[in-house]
Ligand SMILES: Cc1cc2nc3c(=O)[nH]c(=O)nc-3n(C[C@H](O)[C@H](O)[C@H](O)COP(=O)(O)O)c2cc1C
């Protein structure tokens with residue numbers, strides 16, 4: 023007899039009103055594929071693709087309950103406007119068609135102005151400014167509080183009337199409900215503040231009003247930050263106390279738990295797996311309510327382990343299914359090794375440029391574009407040569423082979439992965455390898471030929487044996503410019519390729535960014551710090567780590583900060599002399615000399631495009647993708663690879 027893989031993950035769950043086909047919950051994540059507060063066709067297609075894998079329940083990303091929380095850009099769904107109802111219903115129907123429960127998360131942002139100005143003054147229990155935003159919020163009056171309580175109830179009723187199975191109150195991550203609960207943001211002395219019980223009052227009034235409006239059948243959930251991870255904020259025991267009281271009152275059907283507040287709740291790859299598991303276990307034991315635990319649950323193995331440990335009743339994932347909509351199907355069919363992995367850098371899912379994308383899956387957020395929909399088999403199979411075995415080349419090979427082309431990859435070195443291989447040796451970057459391993463496995467599965475240690479120097483060996491060539495030759499680091507060449511000066515890539523040198527007599531180092539303000543510089547910074555250098559980072563930008571999304575940048579800066587890293591913004595290097603590195607403020611011209619034992623330069627990269635010179639006059643069909651066109655991020659290469667390979 024064969025046993026089912028992941029028996030706990032795949033078993034049904036039933037507790038009171040909550041009845042789910044299995045224990046996987048897709049956690050709320052807004053796609054920003056929203057126009058004027060209304061859901062778009064693209065958003066529906068995105069969620070329908072995730073519903074096909076049949077998780078037990080999908081919680082829709084934050085839905086605004088009242089105009090005082092609406093953003094000028096209206097890129098969050100608004101539950102209080104009747105013109106949005108048709109699309110709310112259509113999205114719920116599209117998900118229900120796959121037997122999946124749909125819950126809508128309801129939020130008022132309070133003092134937080136996420137990514138844009140609000141249409142009204144920010145408001146909060148107390149007039150305490152968010153460290154992330156410029157304005158002190160208006161302190162809500164009791165009359166305004168009563169209005170917002172009704173707004174939550176009204177919006178829950180709107181979800182109910184548009185086919186949702188339930189509503190989840192967003193009481194986590196530092197938004198309005200959390201602002202009431204937390205002593206860090208609630209200094210009221212009236213009935214809504216002063217003691218833990220009074221700080222719960224707003225939440226309890228919201229729950230009461232919702233239950234009254236929506237009746238006994240409707241699921242009501244609550245999301246809480248088990249630990250807010252801020253000074254004077256809610257800790258695990260505080261949250262356990264709230265949970266116990268909620269269980270006593272019988273108000274909620276489940277609690278969904280993570281750690282952190284805005285800016286820290288989408289834990290990046292530097293966080294351990296399932297960091298909220300312990301907190302979830304403690305709170306589950308304290309209250310007995312059904313618990314969803316989320317955050318960095320990347321594989322079905324991790325999910326199964328949490329359930330086996332009794333950490334939670336249900337496992338929640340967001341990025342795992344942003345990356346692979348078929349995550350659960352693959353797990354259920356014993357193909358977990360074929361799940362497209364999330365590399366946890368938040369780069370394309372949290373940048374909202376202008377909406378949800380994914381670094382490793384270019385189809386995410388593009389479900390309705392023909393190049394990224396179901397891969398259509400080709401009517402005319404061709405012999406395709408892919409030159410370069412980095413992520414772009416491998417993705418191109420994968421998609422072309424999937425469509426029925428006969429594909430061979432040529433890689434000059436003895437390892438697949440290109441620059442990604444180097445990057446994966448940096449601190450906290452091991453998981454980058456998972457993506458290369460996945461692509462390698464897919465090539466094997468689709469019988470793609472891989473010729474390692476095979477350098478292609480011109481068109482002739484390709485033209486004679488193939489119909490089309492894809493050049494994915496990548497880029498090469500630029501060397502240290504002549505004017506800075508000195509014994510103690512190396513490039514960022516020297517650190518990547520050879521590791522960080524060990525400090526000798528002078529352990530001070532300066533790392534000079536070129537304004538790209540990305541991991542190419544900051545990943546190297548971490549390697550230098552780990553090797554024992556006392557680091558100063560100089561950058562011509564006005565901000566540090568400017569092009570890294572907040573959740574990853576905040577964690578990075580905390581690590582560098584703990585190691586005593588210093589910064590000089592608006593600064594560049596103009597000379598390396600015997601007394602050290604001469605730095606200059608790019609706006610004022612002020613000079614500064616740092617006596618140091620090492621200078622590391624971000625020299626940037628140059629495209630490796632010479633092969634095109636041989637292909638161009640040959641008449642052979644060829645295409646270029648990724649860094650050999652011009653160096654950018656890995657996601658650009660993978661996106662171009664997928665788009666091209668689905669059309670040749
Ligand atoms: C693109 C994106 C949008 C998100 N939007 C919301 C949201 O609207 N409400 C919410 O409570 N959490 C939101 N989250 C947080 C997720 O629900 C989840 O807690 C977090 O991503 C950690 O889980 P994961 O490691 O499985 O991604 C969002 C996360 C992502 C990546």
Ligand code: SF4
Pocket residue numbers: 341342344345363364365366367368369370371372379380381382383
């Ligand atoms: S963009 Fe990166 S972190 Fe976000 S889901 Fe995709 S792989 Fe994961």
